Amino acid sequence: MPTLYIDLMSQPSRACYILCKKHGLPVDVQMIRLDKGEHKKPAYLQINPLGKVPFLVDGDLRLPESAAIMAYLCDKYSLPDNWHPGSSSSSSDQAAAHQQQQEQQRRAVYESAVHWQHLNIRAGCMRLVFHTVIGPRVFKVPAVPQVAADGLKVLQQALKDLESYWLGGGSRPFMTGQQVSTPDLLCVCDLEQLRMMVAEPSQPQLEQLLAPHPIVRQWMAAVRAAVGPALYDEAHGKLAAAVARLAAAAAAKPAARL
Amino acid sequence: MPTLYIDLMSQPSRACYILCKKHGLPVDVQMIRLDKGEHKKPAYLQINPLGKVPFLVDGDLRLPESAAIMAYLCDKYSLPDNWHPGSSSSSSDQAAAHQQQQEQQRRAVYESAVHWQHLNIRAGCMRLVFHTVIGPRVFKVPAVPQVAADGLKVLQQALKDLESYWLGGGSRPFMTGQQVSTPDLLCVCDLEQLRMMVAEPSQPQLEQLLAPHPIVRQWMAAVRAAVGPALYDEAHGKLAAAVARLAAAAAAKPAARL
Numbered sequence: 219m220p221t222l223y224i225d226l227m228s229q230p231s232r233a234c235y236i237l238c239k240k241h242g243l244p245v246d247v248q249m250i251r252l253d254k255g256e257h258k259k260p261a262y263l264q265i266n267p268l269g270k271v272p273f274l275v276d277g278d279l280r281l282p283e284s285a286a287i288m289a290y291l292c293d294k295y296s297l298p299d300n301w302h303p304g305s306s307s308s309s310s311d312q313a314a315a316h317q318q319q320q321e322q323q324r325r326a327v328y329e330s331a332v333h334w335q336h337l338n339i340r341a342g343c344m345r346l347v348f349h350t351v352i353g354p355r356v357f358k359v360p361a362v363p364q365v366a367a368d369g370l371k372v373l374q375q376a377l378k379d380l381e382s383y384w385l386g387g388g389s390r391p392f393m394t395g396q397q398v399s400t401p402d403l404l405c406v407c408d409l410e411q412l413r414m415m416v417a418e419p420s421q422p423q424l425e426q427l428l429a430p431h432p433i434v435r436q437w438m439a440a441v442r443a444a445v446g447p448a449l450y451d452e453a454h455g456k457l458a459a460a461v462a463r464l465a466a467a468a469a470a471k472p473a474a475r476l
Numbered sequence: 477m478p479t480l481y482i483d484l485m486s487q488p489s490r491a492c493y494i495l496c497k498k499h500g501l502p503v504d505v506q507m508i509r510l511d512k513g514e515h516k517k518p519a520y521l522q523i524n525p526l527g528k529v530p531f532l533v534d535g536d537l538r539l540p541e542s543a544a545i546m547a548y549l550c551d552k553y554s555l556p557d558n559w560h561p562g563s564s565s566s567s568s569d570q571a572a573a574h575q576q577q578q579e580q581q582r583r584a585v586y587e588s589a590v591h592w593q594h595l596n597i598r599a600g601c602m603r604l605v606f607h608t609v610i611g612p613r614v615f616k617v618p619a620v621p622q623v624a625a626d627g628l629k630v631l632q633q634a635l636k637d638l639e640s641y642w643l644g645g646g647s648r649p650f651m652t653g654q655q656v657s658t659p660d661l662l663c664v665c666d667l668e669q670l671r672m673m674v675a676e677p678s679q680p681q682l683e684q685l686l687a688p689h690p691i692v693r694q695w696m697a698a699v700r701a702a703v704g705p706a707l708y709d710e711a712h713g714k715l716a717a718a719v720a721r722l723a724a725a726a727a728a729k730p731a732a733r734l
């Protein structure tokens with residue numbers, strides 16, 4: 219049975235977790251506490267020398283990168299094709315060749331979406347939240363406001379492109395078409411992380427960032443529905459608890475100043 | 477025939493170009509001048525609303541993202557499997573099932589490498605070069621030194637991980653095994669961009685960055701050899717000319733100050 223190492227505070231970890239639980243995959247999920255630095259301790263570095271989560275071990279196979287982990291699990295367990303369009307077998311038959319071409323193109327669109335998210339939604343969210351909230355509060359490293367500002371710029375452009383290009387201005391419910399796929403999951407889990415911005419009320423909040431993008435907000439709800447709200451909320455439970463603590467601390471702050 | 481829009485000054489554009497030329501693919505290559513802002517002009521935005529290169533058009537298919545473009549071309553033209561491990565067909569035969577599992581695992585390793593490069597080698601190189609040289613000189617936007625510094629940090633860690641994890645400390649010649657694949661191409665084209673740092677002699681230079689990583693340097697030479705040095709150098713010709721101009725300007729600067 220493959221072992222999946224994650225922390226539900228990590229965005230791509232949640233995406234992998236949701237995929238596994240949604241399909242009841244026989245995967246042993248091991249929790250690694252990032253806030254305790256477990257990912258940088260020798261025991262874990264022996265498993266994953268890159269010192270990150272998520273990470274999958276399946277026999278001799280050692281696999282970093284959430285998108286690759288999800289693709290592999292889809293492949294191994296023959297999950298429904300919409301999550302990660304699989305491969306077509308070649309054929310000399312003309313009708314089959316036409317179908318093969320369509321499958322190639324569908325797969326290509328999927329690949330473009332899953333690659334796009336890295337340097338757009340993910341890079342934007344990650345740098346903004348890390349260099350305002352997570353860096354100083356969780357890892358005790360100083361926030362660099364200029365990097366947060368650069369992340370915000372990337373994120374704002376990414377939200378525009380998500381709405382107009384990937385969701386076709388509302389003409390398709392999910393990034394790659396009519397059904398949910400792994401890039402949707404990855405992007406939504408990243409955007410959810412922005413809820414941690416409650417810790418810094420002077421910084422842009424998730425609702426503000428989504429305000430100009432109703433189609434993105436609608437799509438986030440559609441991804442939650444496609445996953446199943448109970449599973450979605452369970453996967454985000456640890457984050458929600460952290461957000462509640464951050465909000466309480468932020469609310470207490472002005473009072474403390476009086 | 478597909479049309480590929482690129483600028484050879486763009487790292488991922490070069491990777492796509494090299495793949496096409498290496499295999500003599502019937503692809504119509506169209507040059508888009510980033511330095512003239514052609515990628516943000518209405519004529520190009522009608523083709524690619526994301527306003528970036530590379531971009532591929534093949535009939536109805538419109539494809540951003542270099543890694544997806546290369547995967548699609550490998551698929552469409554059935555390129556040798558090492559560049560982008562294709563798909564296995566399922567089988568109930570036991571020997572075939574074992575082979576299928578091996579192919580699944582090989583593909584998974586490939587996927588992890590091609591996803592890894594985005595937020596490591598690419599994010600590091602891109603932010604360092606953009607926020608020192610390219611931003612202010614090409615696009616007339618101010619460099620943000622803190623973002624360059626953050627990019628440098630990402631890059632230095634990425635070079636370590638490239639050497640020890642992906643190249644196995646020298647135990648394999650290429651990132652995914654014994655043969656060159658598209659993640660090698662993407663990473664090498666990004667690292668080459670660092671030659672533009674000659675414009676800022678006080679900043680870290682490519683040779684300095686590679687000095688602690690002889691295995692990375694050796695691998696860069698191996699990728700050039702695998703591609704074919706003539707094609708590799710042709711693809712990097714425009715960059716080399718720009719680097720020569722930047723070096724000349726940097727050399728003239730102290731003299732001008734006398």
